[in-house]
Amino acid sequence: MYAVIRVRGRTGIKKNIADNLNMLNLTRISHATVIPETPSYDGMLQKGKDYITWGEISEDTLKELISVRGRLPGDKRVTDEYVKENTDYDSVDALATAIFNQETTMKDAGLKPIFRLNPPRKGYEGTKKPYTEGGSLGYRSENINELIEKMI
CATH class of the missing domain: 3.30.1390.20 (Ribosomal protein L30/L7)
Incomplete structure (x- = not known):
């Protein structure tokens, strides 16, 4: 990536x-x-x-980038609760790993692409x-x- x-x-x-x-x-x-x-x-x-x-x-930099600077529509922060409710992953770190391995995309996870x-x-x-x-x-x-x- x-x-x-x-x-x-x-x-x-x-x-x-x-x-x-x-x-x-x-x-x-x-x-x-x-x-x-x-x-x-x-x-x-x-x-x-x-x-x-x-x-x-x-992968470590991507995890930090998503957890610190990742945003949802409405300019809300990405939280573990949001990830558990709206995706198949348990935490932000698991989601970042899946994005890094190209199993999912930012758009599919409901995150802003920038x-x-x-x-x-x-x-x-x-x-x-x-x-x-x-x-x-x-x-x-x-x-x-x-x-x-x-x-x-």
Whole structure:
């Protein structure tokens, strides 16, 4: 699974790239989403590479992200009681594990598909260069977990 975070804003962006980011549910800076690793999503990530950063999320980070920043419609927090009543899982951790293993999706569980995060502590490295050159954009593999920890 990939975690995708929007790093740059909305001004001066081409319409087809803006539409691509909207399809990924990344409408604002510091919004994050979790998507499966498929060829169609890989193409979407490459198209938006100048505005987003992404990498492979770990199961522990996904559990923390859902429990701390996951929201239900109406902007309510995700609780163990809600998960027990409305899904086949006993706790938020079990639900996060199922989402990580692609047994279910955020939409099927009744969760909002985005996570609204804070800007990272100590700031982004730079919002105009790729990660390989010392910036914040593009593919960052396992290092996405460190960025998410700074933003939760």
